Amino acid sequence: MIAAKHAVQRLAFGYARYQSNWPEQTPLAIERLRAVLSRYGIVLELPAYDLESRESAIEILKVLGVSTASLEQKCIQQISNVTLTGDRLVSQIDLWEQSIQASMARLDEIAIEVIDEIELDKFQ
Structure with a gap:
């Protein structure tokens, strides 16, 4: 939504690929996300x-001199992430696509509040 509001083109x-069993990173999800965004x-x-x-x-990352500290999400979702297949994956991707659309x-109609660095300090 932020990308669309700011006319971001990419x-x-x-x-x-090594995370493609995560529902949002499956080939099906990527195809659907790509389609919604392209619209x-x-x-x-x-x-x-x-x-x-x-x-x-x-x-x-090491070769490029970039920290690996935030390579992947660091939240409970990563620990409890489930692999979905078949009809269950399709139904969840359908819901995801519909909500994005x-x-x-x-x-x-949607208000987006951007937190600047000063406000971000309050949460750290």
Whole structure:
């Protein structure tokens, strides 16, 4: 929604093939997300998708001199993430796509508050 409101033409996510069993990173989810975004003139970029393993991601980051501290999400969701297959995956991706589409369709009605660095300090 933020990308659409600010007329962003390309949106990059850090999805990686080695995480493609996570529902939002499955080929089906990527296809659906790409379709929704393209309806709003946004191209989905996945620059890390060809990475085959977490280890290869770490090696590339090290070579580039980039910290590996935030390589992957650090939350309870990562620990409890489930793999969905078949009809269950399709139904969940359908719901996900519908909610993204519904949000995008109502951009003018949705208020987005951007937290600046000063406000962010309050949460750390």
